[in-house]
Structures are given as C-alpha cells and as structure tokens.
Amino acid sequence: MTLGGWIALALALLLGGGLAGLRLPRVWLGCTLGGTVALLVAAFTTLGVGVDWVWQSPWSLGGERVHLRLDGISAWFLTLVAVVGGTGAVYARGYWPDQAQPESAGRGRAWWSVLVLCMALVLLCSNGLHFLMAWEAFALAGFFLITLDRARRETRAAGWLYLGASHAGTLGLFAFFSMLAARTGSWELGPMRSATELAPLFWVALFGFGVKAGLFPLHIWLPSAHTNAPSHVSAILSGVAIKMGLYGLVRFSGWLPLPKGAGWVVLGLGVASALMGAAFALAQNDLKRLLAYCSVENMGVILIGLGAGLLGLADGGASWGRMAMAAALLHAWNHGLFKSLLFLGAGSVLHATGTREMSRLGGLWRAMPWTAGLFAFGAVAICALPPLNGFVSEWLLYLGLFESAAGHAPVAIVAAIIALGVTGALALAAFVKAGAVVFLGAGRTRATRDAHECGWWMRGSMLALAGLCALIGVMPLAPWFFITRSLASWEPGWSGIESPPPLATLGLLHLAVALAFVLAALALWRRAQAKGIRRELTWDCGYSAPSARMQYTGGSFAAIASGWFRWVLRPERQMRRPRGLFPAQSSRVERVPETVLERVLGPAGGVVMAASAWVRQRQRGHLPDYILYLVAGLVAVGALVLAGSWR
Amino acid sequence: MNESLNLLVALAMGLNLVALGSSRLPSLIRVVALQGMVLGLVPLVMEHEVRGMVVLVAVATVAMKGLVIPGLLRRAMRTANIDRDLFPLVGFLPSLLIGAAGTIGAVVLARWLPLLPEHHETLLVSGALASVFTGLLLLIGRSKAISQVCGYLVLENGIYLFGMLLLGSTPLLVEGGILLDLTVAVFVIGIIVDRIQRAFDTLDTRKLTVLRE
Amino acid sequence: MSAIVEFLVRLAVWLLLAPLLPGLINKVKAWVAGRRGPPVLQLYYDLARLWRKGVVLSTLASPGFVVGPAVAWVAVLGAALLLPLGPLGISLSFRGDVILLVYLLALARFCTTWAALETGSAFEGMGAAREVSYAVLTEAAVITAVLALSLRSGSVELGTMLASSAGTGSVLLAAGLFTVLLAENCRVPFDDPNTHLELTMIHEVMVLDHSGPPLAVVLHGAAMKLLLFAVLLVEAVLPFGEWSGLGGAVALIGGVALVGVGVGLVESWLARYAFKRVPLLLTTAFLLCLFALLVAWKGGWS
Known part of the structure; x- marks a missing residue:
C-alpha cells in the first residue's frame, strides 16, 4: 500500500x-x-x-x-x-x-x-x-x-x-x-x-x-x-x-x-518553565496536579533544547545545535511516553481509591503492586535517571549544551546547564515524594482500604508504554536514526554533518547496568531469604504504637526545598495551634495557589472589570450625557488630527 | 607583581562573601579585620621598589584596620553586652547570592570601564566595586549598629582600593584622610552605641524607628 | 585479555579498598581526641558480620526495601567504574560519560530515599526529605564543577577532563568539591555519623530500619561513594595526565589519604551545623565552584 x-x-x-x-x-x-x-x-x-x-x-x-x-x-x-x-x-x-x-x-x-x-x-x-x-x-x-x-x-x-x-x-x-x-x-x-x-x-x-x-x-x-x-x-x-x-x-x-535573539528568548523561557515547573510540582499535594506541573517542567527542558538549537542555527554551531535540537525532539517523545504512563498510573490510583489527595493515600503497593511498580518505573524515567529513556534525551541535551559552552560559553548557556541540573534534582525530589507518599508506608485514611489493582486493559496499556520507555533506554540508536531524518527536514543544511554522539556505547552501558541491577537485586533478596527474614513493626526509634498518621506527609517531605521557592509559590497557611493542657482540635492546612493565575491575572482582570464597570455607569440613558460624550469624542478626534498635522 | 596583587584582591573579594554569610557578630568582626589586613598588604605589592614610606603606610593600615578598629568594636560589643546573633533584614542565603551576583557584575563592569591599560590587567577596580557593593548590602541588610559599622568598614575598604589606583600620584594624602575619617567615625559610633545601649537597652536599629518625629 | 584483567583490578580496587577510607577517618578522629579508636579495618569486620546476619523487615516494607539498596549499590559502583583511576587510566571513555556518572549517583539517591520511605517511619521520612532537598544544592555545585572542568579542558570526557590540573581555579574547585564531598557523604558539618540523636541525622536515619545483608550493602555503597568523591576531588585538582605508573599511583593514594585525613580533622574540629545554616554552606560550595568556573572560563585574570 x-x-x-x-x-x-x-x-x-x-x-x-x-x-x-x-x-x-x-x-x-x-x-x-x-x-x-x-x-x-x-x-x-x-x-x-x-x-x-x-x-x-x-x-x-x-x-x-x-x-x-x-x-x-x-x-x-x-x-x-x-x-x-x-x-x-x-x-x-x-x-x-x-x-x-x-x-x-x-x-x-x-x-x-x-x-x-x-x-x-x-x-x-x-x-x-x-x-x-x-x-x-x-x-x-x-x-x-x-x-x-x-x-x-x-x-x-x-x-x-x-x-x-x-x-x-x-x-x-x-x-x-x-x-x-x-x-x-x-x-x-x-x-x-x-x-x-x-x-x-x-x-x-x-x-x-x-x-x-x-x-x-x-x-x-x-x-x-x-x-x-x-x-x-x-x-x-x-x-x-x-x-x-x-x-x-x-x-x-x-x-x-x-528574528535576532529568538534562540535566547526560547532558551530563557525554557529555563524559567523548567525551574518554576519543578518547584511548583514539588509543592503540590494533588497527585495529578504534581504531574501536570511536571509537564511544564519538561516542556521547559524541551525548550532549552530548542533554544540551543536555534542558537546553533544562528551562530553556525551546527554540531552542538543539532545535538540540542535532537535532544528536544527525543525528549518530546520520551515525555509523551512516561508522562502518559504516569498519568495512567495516577488514574489507576484514582480509580481504586477515589481520591487524588496524596495525604489521604499511602501503602497502596500491597493492593496494587502492578500500578506501584509501573509508577516507580515511570518516576525513574521522568527523573531522567539511567538506564531509561529520559536520561538518553537529557544526556543528549547536556552534551549539546556542554559543547556549545566549550565553544564560546555565553553566560546564558552556562546558566541553562546549571538550571538543568537543579531542575533534575527538584524533579527527583518531587517524584520520590509522589511515589513514596502514595504507594509506600501505611495507608493514611480509609480511602486506601478498599483499593484494588486495575484490570488488564489498564495494566496492558501501561505495560506497553513502560516497555517503550525501556526500549528507548537500551536502544537509543534507533530513535537517533529517525531524528536525523526529522532534523533533515527541519534544517537541510545540517544533514551533511555526521558526528553522532556515542549513543551505541550509552545503550550498551544501559543494558549492562540494567542487567546488573536485576542480578544484584535478586542476589540480595536471595541472600536475605537464606539468612531468614523476620517481619516486625517499623522500629520508629522505639515508639511502641506507631500509627499511619505519624508518617511523613508529602507536605513535610517537600517543606525544605519548597521553602526556598516561597517567594514564587506563596503558600497560604491556615493554622490552629494546640493550646492549653488538654488541647482541642488543632490543624494546619497549607495550599499552594496558582500564583500566576490568582496573583497576577486575577488582579489584572479585576482592574479591567472595575474599569468596565465604571464605563458602564456612564451609560445612564440620559440624552444630554450622550451629547456630551459625542462632543468630547469629536474634540478628541480633532485634537488628534491637529497633533498629527503639526508633526 | 600582578599575580600577588590579584591574589590579595581576590582574597578580599572572597572575604566579602564570607562577611555576608556570617551569622554572628564576632565572626563578622573577625572577617572584616582580616579583610583590612589583607588590603593593608596591597601597597607593598603594588610598588616596584619598596620605599620606607610605603612600608609605613602598610604597617599603619594593617594595625589600624586589623587590630585597632576591630578591638574597639569588640570592646563596644562587650561593654554594651549585646546579643551576638545577627538578625538579618535580608536573609543570609539571599544576601550571599546577591553578593556573588554583585561580585560577578563588578568584574564584568570593570571590563567595560574605560580604565588605564595597566589597571585593566588587575582586579583592583573589580575588587573595589565589589567591596563597595558588599558594604552597602551589609548596611542595608543587617540591623545592629555594630554590624552596620562593619558594613561601613567594608565600604571603606572598597574606597581604599579605589584609592590604590592613585597610589602613584597622591598616595598618602588620600589614604591618610580616609583612615582619619574612619577612626573618628568608629569613635563616634562607639560612643553612640554606648549611649543608645544605656538609654534604650537595645542596639537593634529597627527598634529605634519610634524615635522618628 | 588484558582488558579483562584491568577491569578486574579496577573492580577489586573499588570493592575492596573502599571500606578503608572510613576506617582511616575514624582513626584520625580518635588520634585527635587522644583515643586509640577502632581498628582501621573495622568496617570490613562490620560488613562481614552483617552479611552473615538475618534480616528484620518492617511489616510495611515492600520488596523495594531490599531492591533499593541493591540498585543504589550497583549505581554507585557503575559510577565509580567510569572514573579514571590514576595510572590505570580509564576503562571506557566516551563523550558525556561524566553526565552518566552524575546521574548514576542521582539514581542511587532515588533508590536510597525510596527505600527509606518504605517503612512509614517519620524519622526516615525526615532523613529522606533532607537528602533530596540538600541534593538540589549539591547538584548545582557538582554540575558547575563539571562545567568548570569541561570548559578548561574543552572536553566532556572524564579521561581528558581529569587529566590536567584545574589550573588557577583549582583551590576554589578543591574547596567547593570538598564541601560537596562532606555534604554528599553526610559527614560533619552537615551530618554527624556518630550521633545517637536520630532527629539530627540525614543518611544514618534513612537506613535505620535496614538490617543484615541489605545494611551491609548500604554501608559498603556509602564507603564506595566516599571514595568516589575523594578520587574525583584529587584527580580534578592534580595533573594526573602528566604522571604515569608508580608516581601516579602514589599521588592518587596520597591524595585520597589526605582527603580522608582532612575529613577526619574537620570532624574533630567542627560541630555539626544547625540545619538552617546548611543551605548557606552548600550555597557557598556552589559559589566556590561557580568562581572556579569563571576562572576557568576567562583563563585566569593575570
């Protein structure tokens, strides 16, 4: 056909x-x-x-x-x-x-x-x-x-x-x-x-x-x-x-x-999106909202690549520009795969428990081992950790940026590299938080009690996505072949340059490392079994009756790092302190607002609405008023014409 | 010659950042004293042949900035019996980052300024700008009277470095004047600190705002 | 054939010599305090004993509690094998291997913190939270240091990057990397490995619930990570490309021992910092690396 x-x-x-x-x-x-x-x-x-x-x-x-x-x-x-x-x-x-x-x-x-x-x-x-x-x-x-x-x-x-x-x-x-x-x-x-x-x-x-x-x-x-x-x-x-x-x-x-400076602007937007996306993701307590902000972060990473590619185009840096551009394209693929996997995993959790609120969940691995394992897999991929696909694209991006920096080292490229590193660490914190708070430990509320594993339709689609993530991780050369074709239609002038990054080596190493992981884990598990495994209550420093509510929550887990971003996160806190010898109920609720929407666009919209309301008040239906407006309008137009003719 | 000069000035620039990160008054005073001593050595490495007068200036500067003034400050601190923790208006971490950005900015700015060719090679102007910036940052960001004196001292160190540019033409005039000025300032502040402490039982300038008309 | 032998030697160095360094540090600390201290080989005895012991698992822990330490250990070992080892040189060099090294260490961190959160203990949650948060700042410092080395050598390969000395900025870089070493390996002033107060720990509190062979793997992995950072620091500062054979070996061993002694002295003389001061110190490390980067970039000011 x-x-x-x-x-x-x-x-x-x-x-x-x-x-x-x-x-x-x-x-x-x-x-x-x-x-x-x-x-x-x-x-x-x-x-x-x-x-x-x-x-x-x-x-x-x-x-x-x-x-x-x-x-x-x-x-x-x-x-x-x-x-x-x-x-x-x-x-x-x-x-x-x-x-x-x-x-x-x-x-x-x-x-x-x-x-x-x-x-x-x-x-x-x-x-x-x-x-x-x-x-x-x-x-x-x-x-x-x-x-x-x-x-x-x-x-x-x-x-x-x-x-x-x-x-x-x-x-x-x-x-x-x-x-x-x-x-x-x-x-x-x-x-x-x-x-x-x-x-x-x-x-x-x-x-x-x-x-x-x-x-x-x-x-x-x-x-x-x-x-x-x-x-x-x-x-x-x-x-x-x-x-x-x-x-x-x-x-x-x-x-x-x-236009001139397009690369810089795109690069800057990418850095801002990556950093802010990661910071906001870390501070969220809603599982899907965390994933959503992480998309902002990953689009930022992709845009850093695109920006560097545009810079390479403008500066004649074909080798590194091509690498960064390839990284952007590959990361778009990868993010599509693992982000879908994670959202599907979050969907299974929502399906099983009826809530997305992480502080209500916990200990779900027992009821949903497949979902837990696949979510952890996706988390490793999205944190750009080897040996999965996320690392391949970020590695390419680093390689492109490093080579660009070695060429003439503009400050922005250096800043982008450092921002990329910080973003990676923040994303890691966010995904350890998401995975661990939802799937590990003990169930925090009743919502987790009736949790059940998802059906084979859902599991199968997640497995397919995870398989693709692993495949790109161990065989990065295959997508590279397609990327070169894709880039050839983006910038035909680059197609002659052949300095392929050592993706084959990376793929082999990934394979070796992955095998070593499996072997080491199996060996350690067998050793532990051979020596006998005893199950006891979590030690918790000698506390005899630990309860699920004593676990670290997502909010407390992220508190240190998100505290550094308080200037942009602007968390709202409501606190009722315990008072007296026999304190009544006390509580602490923290919410991270949509800063841009609620603090910038909201007030701006309010100003526009107020202005419109004022204008509307002028519309009272009095004929003399309208005549006044007409005259004022005419005078204004006349003044404009006069001003124009004077010039 | 340039090597050792740059080393000294870079050391002073590093000490700027240490001063911004110091959270306790004694360590802040120590850092400022150290910076004063380091800068006191600058005239020695700047001159091609070491003259007696230059040695005298150097010794006087080191003694003044490294020993006398810090000693006065420590005495004021002891007699006024104040809390040694600094309560910053601008946090330590932000001020450190701002200071670092300012230092990098100073280096970049110094490359742009139309300087004499022999000054382009050195870090003198960068160091001076960075010190002035750090001093201002300390003045803005720390609330205690004594830490503000430290801010003045860092600021003065910056001006002193600018003065080094003129060492060839009118050296001692500039330097002597600044030193004199500073000693008087320290005395005055020492006395004021003492008085404030006696009158209000605090040295936190934030609490002195009620004195406004 | 010789490649395989060389690889085995390299593996043996990392696996067998790593537990020496903590022993050396403890010896230095004991010496400063005027005690005799535990034998230098103490960690080997501990590891052997733990490996023979049974395992107590929390009722809440999933298989990930055992898988996590194993994966983290392999990741650290993999990162270590990428490093050139003085006269042995580098086993496998390719563009961007340094990034793989940094991210393998991040993978180890992911697994350690994941395993820590398995038990639902508040203390381990606390440790994990500190680990991932401070890692944000150390990551910035490490990437900046890598960038400084890469700019100076004009390469993204560990073999070339670490071959020459760090030049004018080497003092700055050494100070920055040493601070990172202390933070990443949870030594004083960031963390006190000897304290018995769980509230103030980072690494030790994360592994509270581990026991038996998994704990042995955790401890051995931590020792390897310490050695890795020490080797990285020494090779970043000294020009190993110019020395070969015995000279290089002596320099490497001496340098690593010096780092160990330095860590021991820092631990003897400094107290652990208050947690709110830790970010300040880590930012200082970042700034040191940043200034080293600027020096490398401009090729020095003189």
Whole structure:
C-alpha cells in the first residue's frame, strides 16, 4: 500500500471510530487501534525512507485547496499521537467503561477518536486556513474530553479556563497566519527562510503556540485542566496535546526566518518553565496536579533544547545545535511516553481509591503492586535517571549544551546547564515524594482500604508504554536514526554533518547496568531469604504504637526545598495551634495557589472589570450625557488630527 | 607583581562573601579585620621598589584596620553586652547570592570601564566595586549598629582600593584622610552605641524607628 | 585479555579498598581526641558480620526495601567504574560519560530515599526529605564543577577532563568539591555519623530500619561513594595526565589519604551545623565552584 493509502485508511478509521464511539465500544476500539497503527506505519515509512508525502485536493475547502504534507517533523510528532492515542484508547476501555459512566462513556470514546484525528490533521495540514480549522477542532475536542465528568463544578471551571486560554492562543495564531498570508499573498505554507521580512512573525507564533505548550507563565490553564480531566485524557493532553504547541514552534522555526535573539528568548523561557515547573510540582499535594506541573517542567527542558538549537542555527554551531535540537525532539517523545504512563498510573490510583489527595493515600503497593511498580518505573524515567529513556534525551541535551559552552560559553548557556541540573534534582525530589507518599508506608485514611489493582486493559496499556520507555533506554540508536531524518527536514543544511554522539556505547552501558541491577537485586533478596527474614513493626526509634498518621506527609517531605521557592509559590497557611493542657482540635492546612493565575491575572482582570464597570455607569440613558460624550469624542478626534498635522 | 596583587584582591573579594554569610557578630568582626589586613598588604605589592614610606603606610593600615578598629568594636560589643546573633533584614542565603551576583557584575563592569591599560590587567577596580557593593548590602541588610559599622568598614575598604589606583600620584594624602575619617567615625559610633545601649537597652536599629518625629 | 584483567583490578580496587577510607577517618578522629579508636579495618569486620546476619523487615516494607539498596549499590559502583583511576587510566571513555556518572549517583539517591520511605517511619521520612532537598544544592555545585572542568579542558570526557590540573581555579574547585564531598557523604558539618540523636541525622536515619545483608550493602555503597568523591576531588585538582605508573599511583593514594585525613580533622574540629545554616554552606560550595568556573572560563585574570 502506498503512503497516501495508509494515511487515508488511518483518517477513515479514526473518523469511523468517532462515529461508532457513541454506541459500539468494540468497533470503536478496533477502529481507533487500526487507525493509530496505520498512522504509525505512515509515520515510520516517512521517517525510515526519508521521502515526504504531499497531496493536494482537486476540490477546495473554504476557498483553498486542501494541502496535506507528511515530512520528517510531522511524522516525528505523528508517532507520538498514534502511540498515546492507541494505548489511551485501550486504557479507556477499562477506566471509563459504560457500566461505570453510562452517561459520558460514549461521548468520551467519540471525542477521543476526534481528538486523535484532529491532531493528525494539524500535523498534516500545510495550508494556513486548514491548519487553523484543524487546530480549532482539536482544541474543542480537548474541551469536551476534559469536561466529560461535567457534573463536577471543578471540572467545568477547568474546562472553561482551558477553553478561554486556548482561544487566547488561537487568537495569536489567527493573527500569525493572517499576517503571514497577507505578506506572502497565499495561505499555502512551506519553507520560506529567505523572506527575511517575515522574521518578526515568530514572536506572534511563540505566543500562540506557547499557550498550548504550557510555557511558564502561559501555563495557567494547564494544571487545572490536566488535574480534572479523566486520567486517560490527562495522559493524552499532557503527553501529546501540549506537544502540538511544540510542533508549531519547531515547524515554523524551521520554515520561517528567525528574528535576532529568538534562540535566547526560547532558551530563557525554557529555563524559567523548567525551574518554576519543578518547584511548583514539588509543592503540590494533588497527585495529578504534581504531574501536570511536571509537564511544564519538561516542556521547559524541551525548550532549552530548542533554544540551543536555534542558537546553533544562528551562530553556525551546527554540531552542538543539532545535538540540542535532537535532544528536544527525543525528549518530546520520551515525555509523551512516561508522562502518559504516569498519568495512567495516577488514574489507576484514582480509580481504586477515589481520591487524588496524596495525604489521604499511602501503602497502596500491597493492593496494587502492578500500578506501584509501573509508577516507580515511570518516576525513574521522568527523573531522567539511567538506564531509561529520559536520561538518553537529557544526556543528549547536556552534551549539546556542554559543547556549545566549550565553544564560546555565553553566560546564558552556562546558566541553562546549571538550571538543568537543579531542575533534575527538584524533579527527583518531587517524584520520590509522589511515589513514596502514595504507594509506600501505611495507608493514611480509609480511602486506601478498599483499593484494588486495575484490570488488564489498564495494566496492558501501561505495560506497553513502560516497555517503550525501556526500549528507548537500551536502544537509543534507533530513535537517533529517525531524528536525523526529522532534523533533515527541519534544517537541510545540517544533514551533511555526521558526528553522532556515542549513543551505541550509552545503550550498551544501559543494558549492562540494567542487567546488573536485576542480578544484584535478586542476589540480595536471595541472600536475605537464606539468612531468614523476620517481619516486625517499623522500629520508629522505639515508639511502641506507631500509627499511619505519624508518617511523613508529602507536605513535610517537600517543606525544605519548597521553602526556598516561597517567594514564587506563596503558600497560604491556615493554622490552629494546640493550646492549653488538654488541647482541642488543632490543624494546619497549607495550599499552594496558582500564583500566576490568582496573583497576577486575577488582579489584572479585576482592574479591567472595575474599569468596565465604571464605563458602564456612564451609560445612564440620559440624552444630554450622550451629547456630551459625542462632543468630547469629536474634540478628541480633532485634537488628534491637529497633533498629527503639526508633526 | 600582578599575580600577588590579584591574589590579595581576590582574597578580599572572597572575604566579602564570607562577611555576608556570617551569622554572628564576632565572626563578622573577625572577617572584616582580616579583610583590612589583607588590603593593608596591597601597597607593598603594588610598588616596584619598596620605599620606607610605603612600608609605613602598610604597617599603619594593617594595625589600624586589623587590630585597632576591630578591638574597639569588640570592646563596644562587650561593654554594651549585646546579643551576638545577627538578625538579618535580608536573609543570609539571599544576601550571599546577591553578593556573588554583585561580585560577578563588578568584574564584568570593570571590563567595560574605560580604565588605564595597566589597571585593566588587575582586579583592583573589580575588587573595589565589589567591596563597595558588599558594604552597602551589609548596611542595608543587617540591623545592629555594630554590624552596620562593619558594613561601613567594608565600604571603606572598597574606597581604599579605589584609592590604590592613585597610589602613584597622591598616595598618602588620600589614604591618610580616609583612615582619619574612619577612626573618628568608629569613635563616634562607639560612643553612640554606648549611649543608645544605656538609654534604650537595645542596639537593634529597627527598634529605634519610634524615635522618628 | 588484558582488558579483562584491568577491569578486574579496577573492580577489586573499588570493592575492596573502599571500606578503608572510613576506617582511616575514624582513626584520625580518635588520634585527635587522644583515643586509640577502632581498628582501621573495622568496617570490613562490620560488613562481614552483617552479611552473615538475618534480616528484620518492617511489616510495611515492600520488596523495594531490599531492591533499593541493591540498585543504589550497583549505581554507585557503575559510577565509580567510569572514573579514571590514576595510572590505570580509564576503562571506557566516551563523550558525556561524566553526565552518566552524575546521574548514576542521582539514581542511587532515588533508590536510597525510596527505600527509606518504605517503612512509614517519620524519622526516615525526615532523613529522606533532607537528602533530596540538600541534593538540589549539591547538584548545582557538582554540575558547575563539571562545567568548570569541561570548559578548561574543552572536553566532556572524564579521561581528558581529569587529566590536567584545574589550573588557577583549582583551590576554589578543591574547596567547593570538598564541601560537596562532606555534604554528599553526610559527614560533619552537615551530618554527624556518630550521633545517637536520630532527629539530627540525614543518611544514618534513612537506613535505620535496614538490617543484615541489605545494611551491609548500604554501608559498603556509602564507603564506595566516599571514595568516589575523594578520587574525583584529587584527580580534578592534580595533573594526573602528566604522571604515569608508580608516581601516579602514589599521588592518587596520597591524595585520597589526605582527603580522608582532612575529613577526619574537620570532624574533630567542627560541630555539626544547625540545619538552617546548611543551605548557606552548600550555597557557598556552589559559589566556590561557580568562581572556579569563571576562572576557568576567562583563563585566569593575570
């Protein structure tokens, strides 16, 4: 079958899935899986053979011919859409079934297929008008998926916030595409690096795509949307949907000329997102909100790579720029995989216990060993620890940045490297906290008592994602091959340079280390068994009756490091101290607000509302008032004209 | 010559940071005394041939900054019988980071300034700027009267380093004037500290705000 | 064939010599205090005894409680094997091996803290919280030090980075790395390995509930980590690329012994810092490395 055939098949199957989703769950699953597999085949054919696929319709839609194009970059992101779209669909079968959610399960299935379809179309469209259409449909599908459980007030609020923020971004994109069309005279997109007058448009694109990518401080919609959506939706939103924003940035930085300083700005945004995302993640007490902030962090890491890549492009640093850019692309893949895995794991916890509040959980490994093990696996991957995939991409990124620093060492690169190190340590703290507080120790409340392991649908999809994480970890050379193809369509000038980083060595070492881990763990376990294992109460320094409430909570675990970021986290504390000899109830509640939303945008919005209210008061329906306004307006216009003519 | 000069000035810059990180009054005084002594040695390494006058200045500076003034401060501390913990207005960690940023900034700024070529090679101007910055930071960030004197001393060390640039032309005039000024200041502050302590039982300048009109 | 022999020698050095260093430190401390102190080989005896003992597990602990120490031990050993070892040189050199080293140590930290939180004990939670929090600052210092070395040598390979001396900034770098060594290995003034007050500990309190062979692995891993940092410090400062054979070996052994004595002296003369002062000290270490980086970058000011 030809490439076009596969794509047509995929789109048709996904469309069929969207139609069948409402009533026929099995047909839907078949269609969606078939569609994603067809997408994968198409994407890997393009990446493997290195031939672009272009198709133009004989008819026109909205006055423009439909122009689809599958090249290295869109194929790279298409694989991610397909993998997470497929595994998430399998997961949804167990997680959001008709029996448990009779009202919304059908809608959820239908919108899922539509979301995957629309994301594929966003990646394929090569015409500004149709790109915007697909983009808008993709945003709407996301909105309906987030608000599946619309009985809950929080969910509705999160959905509206998402929709509002998303449209603010889309507004930026409208401006971007229409200005582009106005200057080039056509909606057709394609490489136009030579048209230097288009360079300033990059800033508009950065805003529009940055909102979708969840960059700090444009991330305001992200935490609440990812927290309140059903978990498989959170997985695809966090793993894939925000990558569409990244795709936009990569795509148009590859096609359009870049303004001066673009690399620096992107690098700075990346550093800010990485550091702030990690700090906020560490301070959260809601499991899914922690994961959501971690997405901000990882987008920051990816953007550091992109920024360094842009710098390399501008400075002629082909070798390190290419490495950093490759790291950004690979990290986008990796983050899609392990973040989806973690969100699916969090979904299993939510499914089993009914709460996301970490301070209510604990000791879940006993009831849910699979979920606990897979979550720990994902945590190791996301902390960028060897021998898993997260480390491969961060290692590439470090390598690119180090080589760039060795070249001419601008202060920003040095700062980015140090920030990357600090971010890694913060993420490690956050994920030790998340994993340990939820799965280890003793159950803190009743919620954990009836916990049960998730079914095979859910387990299977998580296992598939974990397997991919391990595969990239021990075979990093395979994605590198595809990345070079992808980068060739981003910057053709770099394709001649071949200084492959020693990924084969790294992969072998990873394999050796992983084997050593397994062997050592087995040996130690057998030794302990041979010498006899006795089970006793936790020692706890001699305390005879430790209770589950005496355990370290997530808040106390993170207190030291998040205290260093108090200036931006601004935690709100409510405390009732114990008083007297026989103290009555005392409590301490700490909440980390959405600083940007509540402390910056909220007050700013308040000012706008107050100003509008004042203006509205002027509208009293008195005719003389209106005449006064008219005269004042005329005088103002006259003054403006006069001022203009004087100059 | 440049090597040892730069070593001394770098040492003084390091001591700036130590001063910012000191949490107790005696250690702060010790650090400032040490810095004074280190800077007192600077004239010795700056001159190509060591003249008697330069040695005299060096000895006087070391004695004054390293022994006399710290001694006075320690005496004031003892007689006023004050709490030795510093209660910072700007935390130690932030002030350390700001100080480090300021030091790096001073080095960068000194590279931009239009200086004589022979001064470009040395750290003198950077060290002077950094010390002035640190002194101001100490003055702003520490509330006790004695720690403020220490801030003044660090500030003065910075000005002294600037003075070193003029060592070739009008050396002793500048230096002598500054030393005199400073001694008077220390005496005055010593007396005031004593009086404040007797009158209000505290040396925390934050608590003196009620004295405003 | 010779490669295998060389690898075995390297492995033996790390596995067998690591427990010597804590013994040396304890001897120095005893000497300063005027005591005779435990024998230098005390840790070997302890390890042998623990390895033969049975295991007591908390009722709450999952298999991860035993897996964690094993993985952490392998990770530290793996990191150690990446380091060049004086005259033995480096076994496997590739671009970016230094980053693998740093992140293997981070993996060890992940596993140690994960295992610590298994038991649900408040004390171990406290230790783990301190460990991961202070690691944020030490990580910054370590990355900065690595960057300083890399900038000076123009390479991202451990073999080249550690071959020459750190040049003008070596004093700064040595001071910074020594502080990091103290913090990462939980020595005074960050942590007191000898105290019996669990509230004030970092590393020891994390391993309170370990016993038998897992505890032996934990202790041996800690000794290897100490040796690793000592070797790293010595090789970062001294120009090992210029010495070969016996000279290099003597320099390395002497340097590591010197570091051990230094740790012992610090422990004899300093008291543990209050916890609120620890970040200040770690920031100082970071700043030292940062200034070393600046010196390396500008090639010195003279």
